[in-house]
Amino acid sequence: MxxxxxxxxxxxxxxxxxxxxxxxxxxxxxxxxxxxxxxxxxxxxxxxxxxxxxxxxxxxxxxxxxxxxxxxxxxxxxxxxxxxxxxxxxxxxxxxxxxxxxxxxxxxxxxxxxxxxxxxxxxxxxxxxxxxxxxxxxxxxxxxxxxxxxxxxxxxxxxxxxxxxxxxxxxxxxxxxxxVAPVLGEFVPFEERAHFIAIGNFLHAPNWDAALVLKQTIWPAIRKMIPDAQLHLYGAYASEKVLQLHNPKEGFYVKRRAEDAHEVISKAKVLLAPLRFGAGLKGKFIDAMQCGTPSVTTQIGAEAMQGDFTWGGYIEDDFSAFAKAATTLYTDKNLWKVAQDHGRILINNRFQKxxxxxxxxxxxxxxxxxxxxxxxxxxxxxxxxxxxxxxxxxxxxxxxxxxxxx
CATH class of the missing domain: 3.40.50.2000 (Glycogen Phosphorylase B;)
Structure with missing residues (x-):
């Protein structure tokens, strides 16, 4: 055919x-x-x-x-x-x-x-x-x-x-x-991971908006709670306005395109995606669940993904609650492990080829x-x-x- x-x-x-x-x-x-x-x-x-x-x-x-x-x-x-x-x-x-x-x-x-x-x-x-x-x-x-x-x-x-x-x-x-193929749970352990991560193609308007929300609102709140925290922001087609967000003193690092998204996500502790508009399913969460990386997002970010299963992290539309949830996941190993398991169960039940x-x-x-x-x-x-x-x-x-x- x-x-x-x-x-x-x-x-x-x-x-x-x-x-x-x-x-x-x-x-x-x-x-x-x-x-x-x-x-x-x-x-x-x-x-x-x-x-x-x-x-x-x-x-x-x-x-x-x-x-x-x-x-x-x-x-x-x-x-x-x-x-x-x-x-x-x-x-x-x-x-x-x-x-x-x-x-x-x-x-x-x-x-x-x-x-x-x-x-x-x-x-x-x-x-x-x-x-x-x-x-x-x-x-x-x-x-x-x-x-x-x-x-x-x-x-x-x-x-x-x-x-x-x-x-x-x-x-x-x-x-x-x-x-996707079944996720077996062979993940990089909590102790060997570091930093928060955000990722998304910057030609896509919802990703650029989310980056601004992180920079202006959520990340300053997280840094107050974890002063030495770092956020690594990855994305294809980063324009000059995106690169201007880079500020090592604030722990905010713009990394441009990730050669291997799974590699960088699997080394991070928590994925952040404060999406305020958009549609469809968000591939960044599929990648995160495949890598065993818990995430914090909004209702729109998680839309149509979890079904009857528990999200592998937190879903928060209030940005203050978002920052607190991100901090909790980052610092509490037991909660982090539970969120990781929820993500693995979700992807294995909802998105198998x-x-x-x-x-x-x-x-x-x-x-x-x-x-x-x-x-x-x-x-x-x-x-x-x-x-x-x-x-x-x-x-x-x-x-x-x-x-x-x-």
Whole structure:
């Protein structure tokens, strides 16, 4: 079976949780002996994983260019996976025209309209309410979900939002969270660890906001309780404004990109992530639980991760309580060990690859075998696709002609 993944970026598992997530999906396809191609509009990144070594064919594609039609005609994929709704907007109509029988899958990574709505509420210094969700981004994102045959969701909470708030049929959604191997509990001991750690791609706005909260509010409170404490802040794509947070006198160290996230997290005592907005699942906590490193975060940070299990650390929205919880974990070995065990139990019960891989494959097979009837039942999606073919197609054609003039 042929699978074509279309993305605006290359896969960087050491840079972001989204990169790790995409790599996990690609590995599922490879495990099932699918023939996989990865097409991106971006230039190759120096931090991107070498997909060709995994047996994946890669290519650079152009926006608003008929060469992509030729590419699809040559490939004739059975499945096309769009990496985020913006990519589906750009290429979905071409896929529908050139490969009408291909199963179209959307990977949301996280629900963009939810993240954007929470960010807007924070900027306006008010609580988030469901009415904030009904934005132009939501209109675009929900339309993309309807146009596709299946949408992969990483968060159970976001599936509830789509079904209860936007009334998206559950048949269009499939839950596929982060996927990891069993964690056995062979961790670096408490006595051999040092320092607090924070980590996250700085191109992602929630991570930059969390870094500011740490610097301005939480870290000064922790230093009052532990005067010699150090916080090591790691993150890919650190801009000058991030680097300016570096202050050894305050014990606040900006370390830039971590070459191996698991290595630096496994040597730290406690991971801090005071996230005030965002969506999806946070890969930093998956890494922390795999490394046996307890964490302190907010309700939004832990959202959709713990299920019926106990968090491997503390969840605090009040920043004073956050600092106290972090200090307690850092100094109390017994509580630290209990939190470590909770994290291991959580990840082993909620995010095991073996629990999701076969179900995803069976769903793909089922949807491919019933594609025509499912599309007939999804008339809203067919209607949106029809109008997209008319509007987006001719806008793209206009851009093509404009580019010829250049």
């Amino acid at each position: 042929k699978v074509c993944v279309i993305s605006s970026v290359w896969v960087e598992p050491q840079s972001s949780a989204a990169g790790s997530r995409m790599l996990q999906i690609l590995d599922i396809f490879l495990d099932k002996d699918f023939e996989v191609t990865y097409a991106s509009t971006a230039s190759p990144s120096e931090f991107a994983i070498n997909l060709t070594r995994k047996g994946i064919t890669t290519t650079i594609i152009k926006l608003n260019d008929p060469s992509f039609d030729t590419y699809l005609q040559e490939q004739q994929p059975d499945i096309v996976l769009f990496d985020r709704f913006m990519v589906e907007e750009q290429f979905g109509w071409r896929v529908a025209q050139q490969c009408p029988d291909a199963l179209r899958i959307l990977d949301t990574e996280d629900l963009h309209c939810l993240r954007n709505a929470r960010h807007q509420a924070l900027k306006e210094n008010r609580p988030f309410v469901n009415s904030d969700l009904f934005s132009d981004i939501a209109k675009r994102e929900i339309a993309s979900i309807y146009r596709c045959d299946l949408t992969l969701m990483i968060s159970e909470y976001e599936m509830e939002v789509l079904q209860n708030v936007f009334k998206v049929p559950k048949e269009l959604l499939h839950y596929l969270p982060f996927l 073996n629990d999701f891989e076969d179900d995803f494959y069976d769903t793909i097979e089922n949807y491919r075998n019933t594609l025509l009837s499912r599309r007939q039942q999804n008339f809203t999606g067919q209607m949106l696709l029809h109008h997209t073919l008319q509007s987006t197609k001719f806008m793209s054609k206009w851009i093509e002609e404009k580019n010829k003039g250049k």
